[in-house]
Amino acid sequence: MGLLSIIRKIKRKEKEMRILMVGLDNSGKTTIVLKINGEDTSVISPTLGFNIKTIKYQKYSLNVWDVGGQKTIRSYWRNYFEQTDGLVWVVDSSDVRRLDDCRAELHNLLKEERLSGASLLIFANKQDIQGALKPAEIAKVLNLDAMDKTRHWKIVGCSAYTGEGLLEGFDWLVQDIASRIYLLE
């Protein structure tokens, strides 16, 4: 039995999914994870390193890796690519000035071969802030249509502050991953 099939088998048994959360600093990655998990989001320091959360979601167990987005530590994102089933790219929709940075970092990430099979969910976060760009505008600025046609992706507007849109996004992500990994059920 090959290693890959063993891994598949283990995953199938536990119904595990590995989710990687990335995006520029100040986009709200940690807040999203804590909000989804029903935790207090009022005291969150900028992430120095990473957090791991195991979240029961529907009948699945999500291992969510929330990796800090500060410039200094972006080069360590690559250490978390292995075996990622779902990629969540979080955007601060009100930070118009840094959208160019955001696009460059995202496209850089998507060149990574180890992430080529991962489903991509883009959260256009902070929709509760007046003046935030709408998901369609974010999609345009990030040039999402230029992505590889084989990529499964979706952009969802959300607010980690109010919780709006978070479940919609994760529902899609989990369904999309499930339809690939647990195809045989």
Place this chain on the structure above:
Amino acid sequence: MAEEGPPPSTQTLDPIAQRKHAAMLERISNHHQSRLHASAARRSASAASPSFDSVAAFLDRFSELRRSIESDLARCRGAAPAAAADICSAPAIKPELEKVSASISDLERLLAENSYFLPSYEVRSSLKAISDLKEALEVANSELLPRKKFSFRNKAPKKESATLVKEIDERKVPDEEKSNLAVVRDTPGFRNEKGAVLVKKFRASEEDEGDFTLANLESCKVYLKGRFRALFVHRLKDCNVFAGPVLGSILIEEASNCVFMLASHQIRIHQATVADFYLRVRSRPIIEDCSGVRFAPYRLFYEGIDEELRVSGLGVETENWANVDDFKWLRAVQSPNWCLIPEDERLGSVNISEVTEQDNDN
């Protein structure tokens, strides 16, 4: 092991099975022997290379070697004018540079051999130092050995293709999209001012909604009264900024010689040089690529600010203003990039009750 024959529970083994069993035992013992040999060889090899009993000893040795490589490199480059004037002397430089290259490889091996006991930060910073040395060597090579045949074999093609990809990526975004964006979005804020007094009062109706931007200001005094959602600060020089409570986060990039008085849930400060921050913050403030930044507690006053702080979840002093994380200094000892403002140098409490939007002179 899919051996045919009787099941293992059988008491008496037939001769064939016995032979097989013996052969297997021999194989196992051979294997064990060879493993012992290998590990002994490894041990003696590692004994031959210097080993260190403490991180500090390794770091000392590492930086000593690094300095010597740097000075070798500097010496080679010091001879550069001569080499440039007389191309024939280039061959004399070449073995020197090769020696430097060999010492860099040695240094790399030293790090690799000792990486198992080093803290990961030290491994990273040592790796960075080595890659810097390699880069410097590369530069020296290209400067000092101009006649060397270009080798596209190694680095050059990689770099070229990388930049190519980048260019293509950038070209994929048509210009009109970018300009569209600028037209569509002119978020609230003060921009491109010099020597102005800038005042904004957030009304109760807008306080839960908007973000605010301060960008490209020079020698300005900025007063933001009332609550608002998020603050972006970009390129400020010689400015004073006093702001009421921010419900979300504050992002500051490129500020020099400024004073900020801010209250917020999160604060990130990037590329600031010589700036004082008077903060009240629920989480730990962070700095990245900063130098000469100092911190003290928030001391702003205007009518109604206490209530505004309270409803913003900032009514209580958390003392987090002093718990600064420096992303460029991930060590236990105090970062050289920031400090607390000595009490006798701090501003007293600042009362901006009298400042109104009529004072705007922009």
